[in-house]
Amino acid sequence: xxxxxxxxxxIWLTLKLATLTTVLLLLIATxxxxxxxxxxxxxxxxxxxxxxxxxxxxxxxxxxYLLLAMGPHGPLGQLTQALGWGLLSFSFTGLLIxxxxxxxxxxxxxxxxxxxxxxxxAMEVAxxxxxxxxxxxxxxxxPQARTGLVTAAILSFAHTVGEFGVVLMIGGNxxxxxxxxxTQIYGHVEAMEYAQAHWLAGAMVLFSxxxxxxxxxxxxxxxxxxx
Amino acid sequence: MKxxxxxxxCALGLVLPTQAAEVSVAVAANFTAPMxxxxxxxxxxxxxxxxxxxxxxxRFYAQIQQGAPFQLxxxxxxxxxxxxxxxxxxxxxxxxxxxxxxxVLWSPQxxxxxxxxLVLRQGRFDKLALADxxxxxxxxxxxxxxxxxxLLQDLQAKFVQGENIAQAxxxxxxxxxxxxxxxxxxVHADGRLRAGSAWVLPAWLHRPIRQDALLLTQGxxxxxxxxxxxxxxxxxxxxxxxxxxxxx
Numbered sequence: 001x002x003x004x005x006x007x008x009x010x011i012w013l014t015l016k017l018a019t020l021t022t023v024l025l026l027l028i029a030t031x032x033x034x035x036x037x038x039x040x041x042x043x044x045x046x047x048x049x050x051x052x053x054x055x056x057x058x059x060x061x062x063x064x065y066l067l068l069a070m071g072p073h074g075p076l077g078q079l080t081q082a083l084g085w086g087l088l089s090f091s092f093t094g095l096l097i098x099x100x101x102x103x104x105x106x107x108x109x110x111x112x113x114x115x116x117x118x119x120x121x122a123m124e125v126a127x128x129x130x131x132x133x134x135x136x137x138x139x140x141x142x143p144q145a146r147t148g149l150v151t152a153a154i155l156s157f158a159h160t161v162g163e164f165g166v167v168l169m170i171g172g173n174x175x176x177x178x179x180x181x182x183t184q185i186y187g188h189v190e191a192m193e194y195a196q197a198h199w200l201a202g203a204m205v206l207f208s209x210x211x212x213x214x215x216x217x218x219x220x221x222x223x224x225x226x227x
Numbered sequence: 228m229k230x231x232x233x234x235x236x237c238a239l240g241l242v243l244p245t246q247a248a249e250v251s252v253a254v255a256a257n258f259t260a261p262m263x264x265x266x267x268x269x270x271x272x273x274x275x276x277x278x279x280x281x282x283x284x285x286r287f288y289a290q291i292q293q294g295a296p297f298q299l300x301x302x303x304x305x306x307x308x309x310x311x312x313x314x315x316x317x318x319x320x321x322x323x324x325x326x327x328x329x330x331v332l333w334s335p336q337x338x339x340x341x342x343x344x345l346v347l348r349q350g351r352f353d354k355l356a357l358a359d360x361x362x363x364x365x366x367x368x369x370x371x372x373x374x375x376x377x378l379l380q381d382l383q384a385k386f387v388q389g390e391n392i393a394q395a396x397x398x399x400x401x402x403x404x405x406x407x408x409x410x411x412x413x414v415h416a417d418g419r420l421r422a423g424s425a426w427v428l429p430a431w432l433h434r435p436i437r438q439d440a441l442l443l444t445q446g447x448x449x450x451x452x453x454x455x456x457x458x459x460x461x462x463x464x465x466x467x468x469x470x471x472x473x474x475x
Contacts, residue, residue, distance in 0.1 A: 067397070073402055077403075192289060
C-alpha cells in the first residue's frame with residue numbers, strides 16, 4: 001500500500017489546515033484588499049508593504065519570530081496565557097495562525113487587483129440606484145471580483161499545502177496535530193525512507209500541477225483580470 | 228600562451244602542498260559549540276582553514292551519499308560513520324570516537340528540574356522537547372531512557388520533536404517547551420551549567436552515545452583534513468571537548 005496510516009493522517013491534517021486557512025484568509029483578505037484598492041490614506045503604503053512581507057521573508061525568519069511571539073515571553077503567548085488558553089506553539093491553532101500570516105499576500109493580492117480593475121463606476125451607479133454601500137459591495141463589487149476570489153482561494157490553499165519552514169519552526173512534529181505532509185516527507189528523506197518519501201512527494205507534485213493547471217484554464221476562460 | 232599557462236599550473240602544483248589547505252567538515256548539531264572553538268584554535272595553530280557545516284547526522288549521510296563535498300564527518304553516532312566506511316565513502320581505518328555524549332534534562336527555569344529528575348514523574352509541565360528519535364542519536368537515547376524509567380507511555384503525549392537536537396534546544400530555550408532532553412554539551416560550558424536547572428541522566432539509562440569521526444573519501448589527500456583529525460585527538464581539543472560536558 002502506497003500510504004501508511006501515518007501518511008494518511010498527515011494528508012488529512014494538511015487538507016484540514018489548508019481548508020481552514022483558506023476560509024479564514026478570504027474573510028480577512030476581502031475587506032483588507034477592498035480597503036487597499038480604494039483608500040487614499042497615507043497608511044496604504046506601509047500596510048501594503050506589511051501584507052506583502054511574508055512573500056519575501058524566508059519562512060525560517062517568519063517561523064522563528066512566530067515561535068518567539070507565541071512563547072511565554074512573547075506578546076501573543078502572554079495574551080493567550082492571560083486568556084487561559086495556554087501556549088499556541090506546537091498546536092494546530094498555532095499552525096493555523098502561522099499559515100494565515102504566511103499566505104496572506106497570496107489572498108490579498110489577487111483580490112486587490114480584481115477590485116482595482118473594476119474602477120469606481122459600478123459602485124457609483126449602484127449608489128445612484130440607492131443601494132447602500134454594503135449592499136452594493138455584496139451584489140456588485142464582489143460578484144465582479146469572483147475570478148480574483150477564486151484565484152485567492154486556490155493560491156491560499158495550495159500555498160498552505162506547500163508550507164514547510166514555518167511548520168518546522170513552530171510545529172514540533174506532533175502526529176495528528178502538527179505533522180503535515182511536507183514535514184512528513186522531510187522526515188522520511190532524512191531517515192532514508194526513500195520509498196515512503198517518493199509516494200508523498202509524488203502526490204504533492206501531482207497535486208500542485210493540477211492546481212496550477214486549473215488556475216491557467218480558469219484564466220483562459222475568464223480572460224484578463226487575473227494576476 | 229599555452230606554455231605560460233602550463234608554467235603557471237606547474238608553479239601552482241609546486242606551491243599548493245606546502246601552503247595552507249582548506250577542509251570542509253560536516254559536524255553534528257550537538258557538537259556545534261565545542262567545534263567552533265576547536266576550529267578556531269586549529270586554524271591558529273596549523274594555518275589551515277576549516278569550513279564547518281552543522282546539521283543532523285541523518286541528513287549529512289544522505290548528502291554525502293549524493294556526493295556532497297564534505298571531507299570530514301563528525302557524526303552524532305557511531306553507526307553512520309561505520310556505514311559510510313562500509314559503503315566505500317569513507318577512508319578505511321580512519322574512524323575513531325572523538326567524544327561520548329551525555330543526555331541532560333534541562334529547563335531554562337531555575338529550580339524546575341531537581342537533581343533526580345522527579346519532575347518527569349510529577350508531570351507539572353506541558354511539553355517535553357527532544358530530537359526526532361528516528362533522525363538523531365540523542366533523540367533515540369531519550370526514548371531509551373524514558374522507556375527504562377517506565378515513563379514513555381505517560382509522557383508521549385507531551386513530546387515535541389525537533390528535527391535535530393539544536394532545534395529541540397531552541398524549543399526549550401524560547402520557553403515554548405518547559406523541559407527538554409538535550410545534549411549536555413548544549414547547556415554546559417566551561418565545566419558548568421550555563422543557566423536554568425538540569426539533571427544529567429545516569430549513563431546506565433541508555434547505550435553510550437559514541438560520536439565517531441570519519442575521514443571521507445573526498446578528503447583522502449587533503450592535508451588539512453588529516454591535520455584536523457590529528458588535532459581532534461590532541462590535548463587542546465580534548466580539553467575543550469571535556470569542558471563542554473563530553474566524556475571519552
